[in-house]
Amino acid sequence: MSRWTPDPTFYPSPRDAVNAPAEKLAYVAAFDRTATRPDAIAVLDTDPDSPDYGTVVGWTDLPYTGDELHHFGWNACSSALCPTAPHPHVERRYLIVPGLRSSRIHVIDTQPDPRQPTIVKVIGPEELAKRAGYSRPHTVHCGPDGLYVSALGGADGQEGPGGIAILDHTTFEVRGAWEADRGPQYLAYDFWWHINHDVLVTSEWGTPSMIEDGIVGELLLGRKYGHALHFWDLARRRHVQRVDLGDQYQMPLELRPAHDPTKTYGFVGVVISVEDLSASIWLWHRDGDTWAVTKVIDIPAEPADPADLPDLLKPFGAVPPLVTDIDLSVDDRFLYVSCWGTGELRQYDVSDPFHPVLTGSVHLGGIVRRTAHPAAPDEPLAGGPQMVEVSRDGRRVYVSNSLYGAWDDQFYPDGVGAWLAKLDVDVDGTGGLTPDQRFFPRGEEFRGLRVHQVRLQGGDASSDSYCFP
Amino acid sequence: MTGTTWVALLSLGAFHGLNPAMGWLFAVARGLQERDRGALLRALPPIALGHLASVGIVAALVTATRSVTASTALAVVGGVLLVGFGLWRLLSERHFRWAGMRLSATQLAGWSFLMSSAHGAGLMLLPVLVAAPTGASGGHAGHLDAAPVGALLGLTAAGVHTLAMFGTALVIAVLVYEVVGVGVLRTAWFNVDRLWAGVLVAAGVFTLIRAA
Numbered sequence: 001m002s003r004w005t006p007d008p009t010f011y012p013s014p015r016d017a018v019n020a021p022a023e024k025l026a027y028v029a030a031f032d033r034t035a036t037r038p039d040a041i042a043v044l045d046t047d048p049d050s051p052d053y054g055t056v057v058g059w060t061d062l063p064y065t066g067d068e069l070h071h072f073g074w075n076a077c078s079s080a081l082c083p084t085a086p087h088p089h090v091e092r093r094y095l096i097v098p099g100l101r102s103s104r105i106h107v108i109d110t111q112p113d114p115r116q117p118t119i120v121k122v123i124g125p126e127e128l129a130k131r132a133g134y135s136r137p138h139t140v141h142c143g144p145d146g147l148y149v150s151a152l153g154g155a156d157g158q159e160g161p162g163g164i165a166i167l168d169h170t171t172f173e174v175r176g177a178w179e180a181d182r183g184p185q186y187l188a189y190d191f192w193w194h195i196n197h198d199v200l201v202t203s204e205w206g207t208p209s210m211i212e213d214g215i216v217g218e219l220l221l222g223r224k225y226g227h228a229l230h231f232w233d234l235a236r237r238r239h240v241q242r243v244d245l246g247d248q249y250q251m252p253l254e255l256r257p258a259h260d261p262t263k264t265y266g267f268v269g270v271v272i273s274v275e276d277l278s279a280s281i282w283l284w285h286r287d288g289d290t291w292a293v294t295k296v297i298d299i300p301a302e303p304a305d306p307a308d309l310p311d312l313l314k315p316f317g318a319v320p321p322l323v324t325d326i327d328l329s330v331d332d333r334f335l336y337v338s339c340w341g342t343g344e345l346r347q348y349d350v351s352d353p354f355h356p357v358l359t360g361s362v363h364l365g366g367i368v369r370r371t372a373h374p375a376a377p378d379e380p381l382a383g384g385p386q387m388v389e390v391s392r393d394g395r396r397v398y399v400s401n402s403l404y405g406a407w408d409d410q411f412y413p414d415g416v417g418a419w420l421a422k423l424d425v426d427v428d429g430t431g432g433l434t435p436d437q438r439f440f441p442r443g444e445e446f447r448g449l450r451v452h453q454v455r456l457q458g459g460d461a462s463s464d465s466y467c468f469p
Numbered sequence: 470m471t472g473t474t475w476v477a478l479l480s481l482g483a484f485h486g487l488n489p490a491m492g493w494l495f496a497v498a499r500g501l502q503e504r505d506r507g508a509l510l511r512a513l514p515p516i517a518l519g520h521l522a523s524v525g526i527v528a529a530l531v532t533a534t535r536s537v538t539a540s541t542a543l544a545v546v547g548g549v550l551l552v553g554f555g556l557w558r559l560l561s562e563r564h565f566r567w568a569g570m571r572l573s574a575t576q577l578a579g580w581s582f583l584m585s586s587a588h589g590a591g592l593m594l595l596p597v598l599v600a601a602p603t604g605a606s607g608g609h610a611g612h613l614d615a616a617p618v619g620a621l622l623g624l625t626a627a628g629v630h631t632l633a634m635f636g637t638a639l640v641i642a643v644l645v646y647e648v649v650g651v652g653v654l655r656t657a658w659f660n661v662d663r664l665w666a667g668v669l670v671a672a673g674v675f676t677l678i679r680a681a
Contacts, residue, residue, distance in 0.1 A: 196502055
């Protein structure tokens with residue numbers, strides 16, 4: 001179905017996108033850890049003038065169980081305006097929702113009623129395996145020439161290599177593996193690109209057996225999880241360069257390139273250093289003709305009484321910050337960093353990307369702290385800020401509290417619960433974060449499911465890429 | 470070729486130049502990316518060249534064929550081809566794919582050639598070329614040695630058409646780059662593809678009716 005004028009949620013440049021209207025709805029991936037009930041997409045009301053503000057107003061159950069929803073994305077975004085293969089008259093309408101555990105990919109239609117999305121297609125794991133040779137689909141990005149979906153595992157029980165599958169823009173059929181030459185790349189996780197420079201970047205987590213039953217201590221201390229970034233030629237689909245962060249820096253996960261298409265830098269969060277349990281943020285950038293990384297933020301572990309710690313951490317007597325998600329505002333000014341272990345969301349001004357300045361911090365939950373939300377000061381919170389999403393205008397930040405089923409259970413063994421918070425950002429001043437007391441859906445509102453990624457209606461800071469500066 | 474024929478060729482050139490997908494938007498993107506109007510201006514000639522090649526092949530084929538065969542047969546075949554292609558463009562949801570943004574001048578010309586061909590830019594000239602009286606060479610229709618002359622006429626037609634396309638693209642690209650800004654795309658980017666497909670079908674029907 002094509003439109004006569006471009007989809008109004010497409011913006012040629014990030015400068016235009018920051019003027020986008022505020023989102024009225026948010027879509028949240030919710031999953032059942034016991035895999036006995038279907039996972040779901042929950043719809044949240046984010047319109048402050050609505051009587052239902054801050055509550056779940058829609059709910060779409062998936063057809064099967066055991067999917068473990070994690071990340072998802074839109075079928076189309078601002079990259080549709082890119083001049084090489086423009087198709088701006090498509091609609092941003094379908095959510096592409098992979099099951100990280102089941103390897104099913106769901107196509108969910110948010111029209112005609114955006115509060116009651118419907119499932120229109122389910123791509124089975126066998127199609128992903130047969131056509132692309134992958135399993136455990138994860139990140140979804142709308143590219144100029146198709147939908148890109150990263151996957152952690154290989155097909156037919158193979159651990160790897162993980163990689164990227166391409167889905168057709170309109171039929172959503174799996175077209176095949178993206179890579180023409182993967183070079184030394186084996187582990188996969190996140191990816192994104194510098195679209196105007198024909199550069200794609202990928203990060204590394206682990207293979208299915210390394211993550212699905214929980215984090216494996218021996219593998220972590222043996223420095224076997226991912227610790228490198230890969231740079232690719234986006235046009236020729238070839239591996240160009242592997243940049244090793246050093247094997248003590250385990251698990252570089254979320255990749256957040258600058259939205260400004262003239263820039264060639266981006267940020268990646270590292271979950272943990274096995275030397276001191278610290279977390280870190282690295283900047284990738286050009287260095288002459290090659291790519292280089294520079295550590296720009298270090299977040300130390302916090303000492304704790306072993307009695308307060310889960311078994312996994314008792315021997316260390318400290319809480320690792322566990323930076324598991326980061327997000328960069330559309331104007332490339334603020335970087336948000338989730339410290340899921342210590343229960344903190346940090347805001348850095350990264351206007352000078354080599355020298356971030358801490359401008360805001362909010363504590364919620366945490367392995368030891370269990371900081372309550374100001375809207376419910378008597379409820380100690382489990383989990384911590386984890387998935388973080390920023391509105392296009394940069395004024396609102398949404399955080400949810402689950403990391404990944406098996407890992408939640410290890411770090412929060414008494415139950416991670418389910419909550420989602422919204423923080424208001426002072427973008428006109430020097431930054432700073434304030435929890436919105438009217439917006440704190442939690443617990444039974446999510447019907448016993450855990451909450452993961454949030455996508456905002458019309459797009460957000462991690463959904464769109466732009467071809468015009 | 471009559472005055473009407475030339476006007477039609479120029480108008481279709483302007484119509485093609487107007488379409489953001491035919492290249493002016495790419496030129497604007499390059500200008501903005503480099504923060505240099507020169508990059509914009511340097512991008513347009515290869516784009517026009519690619520368009521010329523795409524349109525020229527069809528035009529030369531049509532006029533050369535026309536000078537050796539009965540124009541009715543050509544009109545019928547061409548008309549059916551046009552209607553079919555137009556309907557396919559109208560109904561198909563597929564869009565042109567091209568992965569890269571950083572192209573050399575040669576690649577840019579190649580991109581433009583493929584883009585114009587995929588959109589059936591040359592086919593759109595078919596009714597004009599079929600309908601036009603062949604002028605001096607018309608008397609020699611039926612002789613095989615008339616083919617090169619016919620092809621030359623087709624190439625001239627493609628050249629004139631491309632000049633109009635280039636001029637239009639240049640004006641729009643500079644206007645958007647210097648004055649209006651790419652924000653205008655959000656509202657002004659009318660779905661030319663749909664209109665385009667409609668024009669193709671109409672042109673095919675027109676050609677068929679004339680042939681009947």
